[in-house]
Amino acid sequence: MSREFILKGRLWVLIENGKLFSDIDTDMIYHNAHLAVTDMDEMGQFAFGNLEGYKDFADKAQPGDLVLAGDNFGSGSSRQHAVDCFKALGVQAVMARSFGAIYKRNAINSGFPIIELPGLPDDLFSNFEMAELNLEDGILNSGDNSFQGNPMSEVARNIYLAGGLFQYAERM
Amino acid sequence: MGRTLIEKIMSSHGGGDCHPGDVVWIDIDNRTARDFAGASVVGNLEKYGGDSPIADRSKTFFTFDCNVPANTIPYANNQQRIRIFAGKNDLKVYDVDAGIGSHVVIEEKYAKPGTTTVGTDSHLNIMGSVGAFGQGMGDVDIAYAFKTGKVWFEIPESIKVTLEGMPAEGTEAKDVALAMLRRFSNHELLGKSVEIYGRWVENASLEDCVTLSSLATEMGAIIAFIPPNNNVLDFFGMNCDEAVYADSDTTYLQEYSLDIKGLEPLIAAPPSPTNVYPVSGKTDVKVDGVFVGSCTNGTYQDLKYAAELLRGRKVAPGVMLKVVPATRATWAKLLDEGLLKDMFDAGAIVSNAGCGGCASGQIGMTGEGEVQISTSNRNFKGKQGRGNTYLAGIGTAVASAIFGRIASVLELKKVM
Known part of the structure; x- marks a missing residue:
């Protein structure tokens, strides 16, 4: 797993009705029909399997991709699957204007980078452009545009460097 | 300066003199996992737990409620894997007969006012109803x-x-909770600890508090605390000196007042719990099915009310009424008091205790185009099947089952 702080990859800008897709809940990210799956490698195929317009995400996603959404990404249930399905596909990070609280914890604990970009305009970034995300500064660059979000918190940074909550605890 | 309820609970659980934004390690009084994600908890402990995977057996237990008894092989496998792990480590399992874990934790008085509870259920912040901290978390x-x-x-x-x-x-x-969702949507309270005050909560029953706090997740809040009133304190056999309250001189990020004077029954239309309308504006919607239950509206008080409304009446032809008591104890009381018969005679299907309609089809899913009124807490697309789910209280749900269209309890009392 990567421990880099500068991530480069293709940017998925999730859009609904011309705006950044908001309120993507955990059933849209990873439907409850597949909750009995416990092997992370099998989870990738179900990523966004219930998200209108993106049901073929798992087929089209490439390792290294970055995902960008609107407000309240990952609201809903506590399922870790909704984080792990992205890790399984090799997605490097998810960015959103805001995240559901439990989703945020789950991502941090599994060492998966998420960055909040509060106030991000709907049309600043374009789909499938190459982008560069700086986790330490919270800055996303793509094309000619740049946006300053919230830098990774200290807890998130430490757990990310360790590779997960348990690995971090071993070093405490 | 005074402290808020969450700051006080966290300080008394190892958080020290903590303030918003501080990241602290807190002591957890009750550590739970359900059948959903519980197997992954076991997997993590087998991988990282070493020789002593459990810090304190008396504070650690499993609650099966999601798919009970298992109707898929993967769920059956997961439950069995948990039972074996629990057996090895001498942990209690509230098995497939027990009912909804978050309710069991209150019913068994683990989650007393001022305590801390975590588990793999995103509605574990329901503990806010008794002035306790609770939080759903992932398996890690x-x-x-x-x-x-x-x-x-x-x-x-x-x-x-x-x-x-x-x-x-x-x-x-439920209507009060929907009024909060209408006012605050899922953004205004996002990531916040909410404390709810006012005459209504001062007089609310424990069950009413559970219903209101259970919607905190849908509001995007970390938790919605209701300071323990006399009804709640009586249930736990405590007095107010033993519970935790916010200091009277504390300050909040924001203070809102919400007028619920004369509030009428409300309903949340698909596809979001925040898409709230007066029931009176939706009475032309035909209904195919009704689900009564869940951690939001599955208590004895809720089901007794449903049974009383159903007594001597019939569910409309072609309408399914599905009832799932929250816990086995609720089931037993309904049985003892003859209330199950009222529901049965009216045409209801009554299932064993559990999460019912919210989980993976314990009591059936909705099909394409099907309209369901549910007393649960989520009507996101795909959550309870392919159909269109509306969220409402017990009165609206039962009245709608009887009329075969969305109806309020006021209509039911007027006409029949």
């Missing part, structure tokens, strides 16, 4: 809590909401 967090008794927690900002006035007759706790 919960495995860590099982092993160490602790989790990290970022102290959130607190918001005070005062409910002004009393609702109209026929309006229930």
